[in-house]
Amino acid sequence: MFRCPGHCCPLRRVLLLTVLLSLWMEVTSGFVIQRIPESPAVGQNVTLKVTGVTGTIQGFSWYKGSGTDSRNQILFYSPSTNTQVPGPQYFSRASPLPDGSLQISDLVTSDRGNYTVQIQTDTQLQYTVSLPLPGPLPETLPAFAPVGVSPGRLMVALLVTALICL
Incomplete structure (x- = not known):
């Protein structure tokens, strides 16, 4: 040796x-997801902005949490047909954008946590981002929620x- x-x-x-x-x-x-604004507060709007995707987006799904379990799906969206299919975790304040991003309006403390996007182009892409919000933690989340690092x-x-x- x-x-x-x-x-x-x-x-x-x-x-x-x-x-x-x-x-x-x-x-x-x-590709990455950027929070806009970077540090949103309760009552504000936030966009989980997807950047760096190459190729045509055929469809994408957003999930609440760090994985892609179908029970945690917020929605599926097909940009080519402008079709949106709500999932079990759907809430009306969540709106998909054609570039794969997710816009959440009027944030509430229960929106805090991880969000995962799964994007289908020629290949399947997946990324998880953390959405920290100031204020007391809800009982359903652990006392420590990791902050996303690019x-x-x-x-x-x-x-x-x-x-x-x-």
């Missing part, structure tokens, strides 16, 4: 940097940490 002498090994640094840059490029080339920022943080540690 190859061993680098001491703490400093240029080959190890190059290999790690190559792997991290490859992962960063792969992650950031995909994959690009996460990879940059890992890359900087790796370079500092080497």
Whole structure:
């Protein structure tokens, strides 16, 4: 097995940097969801804005939670036919946009939590975003709700940490 002498090994640094840059490029080339506004409050409107989707969107579904369990589906939408099908978690303040985004009007504390979108293009894409809202937590949510971090920022943080540690 190859061993680098001491703490400093240029080959190890190059290999790690190559792997991290490859992962960063792969992650950031995909799509993301941005909250607009970034920190909405109860009573405001928010758009869970989908960006970075390549290809034609054939249809998409939004879910309340971190997965795509059909019991948690808010709605399905087909942009080409302008067809909306409500799911078990549908609420009238949620509106789909043709680009895959979800607009929620007049936020209430029970809107807090994770939202997952599943988009069908030539391939199937999926992304989860957190919607934090100020105020007391409802009893149905855990005391800690993770805040969404963009994959690009996460990879940059890992890359900087790796370079500092080497």
